[in-house]
Amino acid sequence: MLKKGEYLIRQGNVPTHVCFLTQGIMRGVFSDVNGKEITDCLVFRCGSPAMPASDINQPAPIDVQALTECEIVRIAVPEVNRMLRVYPALSELYRQLIVESSKTHWELKIAIYQYTAMERYLWFQQAYPGLSDKISNKYIASFLNMTPVTLSRLKQELKRQGGA
Structure with missing residues (x-):
């Protein structure tokens, strides 16, 4: 169990x-x-990896922090490495998780650099359903590369239009 604000891992530490x-x-x-x-990323779906990077044997390039009270399942890295060697199906699952993570990060990168602020927020609402009511605007704005003031204005505009 992690409390809100607690860090799962800090940048520079090896998981x-x-x-x-x-x-x-x-x-x-x-x-x-x-x-x-x-x-950099948000994890909210049950079963999603809560890891700082895809290479589990390297120092974390980012911090991983709980934004709400969180429950996690942990498996020791040596045991994961052993199971990856022994079970080909697990290696395939690991590969699929890395591909999915890469896809998610590319979608965010495209949204940040090619969408207007309003389009980014609408994309966020679709890709991360319900999160805008569960976490601080500060984190959402940071994730979408905008200020909290801009995000607040976008939310107000959507309410005026009847879309939020």
């Missing part, structure tokens, strides 16, 4: 366990050159 979310919402986060926090 000791592979973790899967069973309940709650987590984020991957790092700081830019000015010390501003950037929310």
Whole structure:
């Protein structure tokens, strides 16, 4: 069990366990050159990996933080490595999880660089259903590369239009 605000892993530390979310919402986060926090990813679906990177044997490139109270399932890294060697089906599942993670990160990158602020927020509502009511605007705005003020204005505009 992780409490809201608690870190699962900190940047630079090598993971000791592979973790899967069973309940709650987590984020991957790092700081830019000015010390501003950037929310890199959000994990909210039961069974999703709550990991800082796809290479479980390397130091974490980001922090992983609980945005709500979270429950996770943990498997020790040496045991995961052993099972990946022994069970081909598990290796295929690992490959599929990496592909899905890459796809999700590319969708975010495209949204950030090719969509207007309103389009990014509408994309977020579709890709991350219900999260806008469960986590702070600060984290959503950071994730969508906009200020919390901009996000608040977008939400107000959607309410005026009857779409939020």
